[in-house]
Amino acid sequence: MSDPATGAGPSANPFTQVPIEITISVGRARPLVRDLLRLQRDAVLPLDRRVDDPVELYVGDKLIARGELTEVEGEEGQLAVRLTEVADLQNGL
Template sequence: MSDPARTDTSASNPFTQVPIEITISVGKARPLVRDLLRLKQDAVLPLDRRVDDPVELYVGDKLIARGELTEVEGEAGKLAVRLTEVADLQNGL
């Protein structure tokens, strides 16, 4: 529902057409350097998350949303993210 007090300037703002890169974080690993140096093809690097845990979406180092990994409908094997939480980027909350 639109708020008449809020003006949508996206049509007149040229920056709305600039592409950005979003990084999807599925987890972190903290191996020792010696273990990292021993990694070979097909090695498994355990992460700090479970398969069904939410992923985090970042622009730079700013967390902008969380979501669930899903497969793109009609495109077998291609990943997408279904958003479950979105930061209030307008108000910085």
């Protein structure tokens, strides 16, 4: 296990190699069930956010960062998130 006092880095901890899944939330919709049942292909479901609003990054239900959607340079059409705010996970957001 790494020791902050000795400066041993996270590479000494085998858990640093475990992948995690991050969920990016771009907004929420709250349609009525009857409206949801009527949705068909090409329907538009309005969200509670605007195109330029920040997105939120979650691990499980824990907010870890906020950012803006962008396109990966050199990869046309590939989405990415540029972080604008990162949570202090040790001391709270």
